[in-house]
Amino acid sequence: MKIPSTLGTFFAVAQMPRFASNIKRFRPQNRSRRQLPLPPASNVRVAQVSALATSFDSGESFCRNRWNELETFRPGVLVGSAADLRGLAELAQRHILDLTSVDHAIFVLTVCGEQPVNDVLRVVLWQAFGVPVYEHFVAQGRLVASECQAFEGWHIEPCSAFSVIDGELILHTPEATSVPTGLTGRIDTEPCVCGLASLRVRDIEALTPIDDRALAATA
Numbered sequence: 320m321k322i323p324s325t326l327g328t329f330f331a332v333a334q335m336p337r338f339a340s341n342i343k344r345f346r347p348q349n350r351s352r353r354q355l356p357l358p359p360a361s362n363v364r365v366a367q368v369s370a371l372a373t374s375f376d377s378g379e380s381f382c383r384n385r386w387n388e389l390e391t392f393r394p395g396v397l398v399g400s401a402a403d404l405r406g407l408a409e410l411a412q413r414h415i416l417d418l419t420s421v422d423h424a425i426f427v428l429t430v431c432g433e434q435p436v437n438d439v440l441r442v443v444l445w446q447a448f449g450v451p452v453y454e455h456f457v458a459q460g461r462l463v464a465s466e467c468q469a470f471e472g473w474h475i476e477p478c479s480a481f482s483v484i485d486g487e488l489i490l491h492t493p494e495a496t497s498v499p500t501g502l503t504g505r506i507d508t509e510p511c512v513c514g515l516a517s518l519r520v521r522d523i524e525a526l527t528p529i530d531d532r533a534l535a536a537t538a
Contacts, residue, residue, distance in 0.1 A: 363423050366394035369403040371428055371457070386416065393420035397448075401427050401440055408447035421448045431458035431490060431500055434525050459494050464520060469513040472504075472521035481506060481520055488520065501526050 365378035366389055378398055381389055386407065397404060397418075404427060410416040425444055427436050436454040444452045456464040456473055464473035464481075475481060480491040483505065490498040504523040511519060 363395040365396040367398045369399035390417045395423040397421055398426045408443050411447045424450050425452045427454045428457050429454055435523050467513050471511055472519040474515050474517045474519055
């Protein structure tokens, strides 16, 4: 399946009007627990479907051996790794799991060193769930960057910074002076259309892209 170059624009136009009022950003609290970008009084059920160091105090954990319980839990939001969310999308499309309750958003947690979310995965998740997909970049148990509501790059979280050295994005946190990310990109200091004033990382790609042909075949 050929992925159109305008896919990012499609998601920004098609998804934002329906969900913008429900989606805020992750707000850092401590290293082990985080707030999800949902309204303060939201009753949306959040399921974190991957066993990762970063967890969210508004969500309930469902590791793979508990995925069969998701039908009863009826989450409106899914949070997890790209691999696990892709697996759930396949189960949903094959009608093995009823995940029609997912009606708010999906948050993909990309750990430093992993490939960033690509257009193929966004299409797979959109076809399975029909909700916005936002990527969030995690390192050392800390959320360091979160995808813009308008899909205009990653907003850099407080206490984190990025630089570009020899074409590679380098992450700087209180825990580490410099961490190679395996990604390329640029730092954007211009105001963002979403209204947030924080610096952004844009044009993010892997230094060594994977072959998407196998992924595209299932999209």
